[in-house]
Amino acid sequence: METFDTWSLSLVVFLPLVGALLITVVPKAQEAAVRAVALVASGGSLVVSIVVLARFDFDNTRTFQFIVDKSWIETIGARYHMAIDGISLPLLVLTTLLVFLCVVYSTKIMPEPHRPKGFFALILLLATGMSGTFTSLDLVLFFVFWELVLVPMYFLIAIWGSERKEYSALKFFLYTLFGSVFMLLGFLAMYFRSRHPVTGAHTFDMIALQGQTFGSKAFVNLVFAGLFLGFAIKVPMWPFHTWLPDAHGDAPTVGSVLLAGILLKMGTYGFIRIALPLLPDAARDWAPYIGALSVVAILYGALCCLAQKDIKRLIAFSSVGHMGFIMLGISTLTDTGLNAAIFGMVAHGVITGMLFFLAGSIYERFHTRQIDQIGPGMMQVMPYLGGILAFSAIASLGLPGLAGFWGEVLSLLAAFNPAEGLNVGLFRTYMVLGGVGTILTAGYMLWLVQRLNLGKASEKHVGEKLPDVRPVELAAWTPLLIAIFALGVYPRAVLEITNSAVTGLTGLFG
């Protein structure tokens, strides 16, 4: 088992890549073989990640496990260093699960212009980038995986998307690249002021970089600015969010699911894994501003949602708000806040992933994303689909007992009592404003359900005899629906994993 422990993470990360390469050599006509390879590669990655979960030592979630640390680029001391702890484990499992479900969904439902070979290869490539990001402990390795997701997501949107797909895809690519290269400059700035405790050389190792003094306060704050730009655009925080509604809106269904479910979390994860522990003093200086932007995002996202007529854009803007809650949690620099953030990431991943699946299935049936043309009366046309939509929407608005609740309420609770040195009054104001945000969230989500589900269906829709939930949809959605419910009634499933790892981190903030 020792070999397994060393190489299991590499397996999780690179199995999809191997699958993607295999797919490129399968002849175009053999679509069944393409689907089989995609299922085996993503399923294999999921199985290995579940074995990792089973073998994970839950008594020591603070220590890194399943470590692999090999020489990679000797000249700059960058290493192939991967491991997971309580912070990254939930995100890794979320990634492999969502990717597998997306592959399952796509085996039967493939957007125009079809071309399954490229579609599956890109999803698998994306999977490698995403899980690599959550497992890397070396800044250079992290950056390579971070950038690896851009190309496949670009093509997923640009080829299989809808409406202004090329514009949206390009906007997504350029925005994120812009931010991430500044992030790279930040990494380099830390590298050149660092000393590895053992070798004495400069280092890119995230663990070795902790507790180093990189220079003056102004310098550290500047480095933090570079990192902030990279992560904040990815999250996206207000006012860097403008790429998101376009990209989400025009992406194909599984593209939106993975974008909302996982890609956005790379940004918040970057704050927790890199920005906070490596630059704690700068983080404390920046926290009030990050909190302020988060609250703006919550309120702005909710208000935009109230104005949307397009169902996918509405869910996209709701993501801005939900990511705002996660960032508010992070900005408090407390145990509760960071636990809330990680829980919120997982919850948002399953709930919003589910909502985008639904939006895709609705679009596929009605051929429109306009809310007033789909509704009213979807309950009459497709009772099961309508029911699942109502369930997911209510989970998204944060009803107690479902997954969405804990992330938001813990985040607000954390803002009541932020870390030492932060302005308590300010954060309590944030809490109140965030509370207003939850009410608005409930408002637009319920209004969405009302406009879509309730009322009397038009003659046209009744006559069309649209299919209700199909087996493949049920297969892809059931795990998410169970997760939404299970995390709601038993949040400790995630919080127990994260808590000890998080307290290790917040120890830096007193």
Next chain:
Amino acid sequence: MSPIDLHAALPEIILTAALLLVLTIDLFLPDERKKWNSLIAMLGVMGSLVALGTLVGERKTTFAGMFVIDGYALLFKFLFLTVAAIVILISIDYLDDNTRNAQGEFYFLLLSSFLGMLLMASARDLVMLFVALELVSAPGFLVAGFRKRDARSNEAAIKFFLFGVLSTAIMLFGMSLIYGVTRATNLTEIANALQNTPDDPLVVASILLIVAGFGFKVSAVPFHFWAPDTYEGSPIPVAAFLSVASKAAGFAGLLSLMFVGFVHQTGSWAPGFAIMAVLTMTIGNVVAMQQSNIVRLLAYSSIAQAGYILLPFAVVDGAGPVVLREAFAAALTYILIYSFMNIGAFAVVIAVARKQPSNLISDYDGLAQREPGLAAAMLFFLLSLAGIPPLAGFWAKFFVFSAAIDADSAWIAAVMVVNSVIGLYYYLSVGSRMYLRPASDSSPLGVSYPVAVAIALALIVVVAVGIFPDFFNHFSPRSTLVAG
């Protein structure tokens, strides 16, 4: 005076023999067999490579100190000969299709130019540098005008020639001033002589004049005006050759001049390079966005890339040995990686031009359906030029960023970041056409075997170096000319 070491010059001697052989045998070849010239040229390059292999690890100085074999020289010679092999591969069918009866002259001129490059890598002396630079350029003027009946090709050659001659004259003037001040032509001696007068105005002026000459060679703004027109008018293999080999030769000379000869004057020339680098990358990128011809796009892109290579020169203002070494290594690594990704892109252009000789960007619409492998290769080259990991081009940029950050020149790194984003825009717009747009003609192109081999070679380098950058990065510290 010590005897001349012929072993040190063996690669050059073999290449000279090959180019004379091409010229002679060509006389006896009937038109339909003129293609055989390429074989002789290729054998010459291979022989030269083998000879070069026997020199690995050696340090030699001969021809009264004008000609040096060291890590730096070997590295560049390997690069030039590999590029020569690839250029021959991509020329074979192109020439046979376009200028069938003049192939002998073409390979003769091409090898002459490469001979100049081999000398350039070994030159540590002003006179030698000048001779080498002229030997690189003069055959270039001729091959640029090789499509004799095409007015654009004539324009390409004339423009290239006039700009070339003018800048060489300016450079020579600068060199003569340096000789006047230092009474030396050897770079190390020049450095020693200039050690105590870091900012003598006459020296600074001469450096400026010399840099202008090399600025023409590497197509740095404001000496770049010839490049797009020349590339567009030349036969495409020549454009590939000019934008890769000839440019790398310019940088080889520039690196040894600046980091050896004028190493004590960094305070004077680094700020100038900063302005030049910023202008070069920005103008190159901004103009590239508006091109509709793929060769012109690659021309402006290569101007922008030259800007990135110039950036490490700009950060060494008063820097210590560590930064000096890093900057040097960054420029060197960038040249190596750039050569392969750019020549790969040109090889694809040649493959496409076989059926669609207009070289419009719109010719690439739907290429993925017609030739999936070719489109994928092009996408890789373009993304590598844009600097997306895990492709080689990312590491090229990475080391430049890293040199800039270590020298505390974050502002110029930030300029480069913005430029990278602009660059991505146009590289991606070509890349995505191949996949997003329908092809106007969906018949396969039929890529010829030698071109396919050339593309595969470049692609392997771009991907392998992307995953293990140490392949290339290992070279630079060993080959450094900078003390330490």
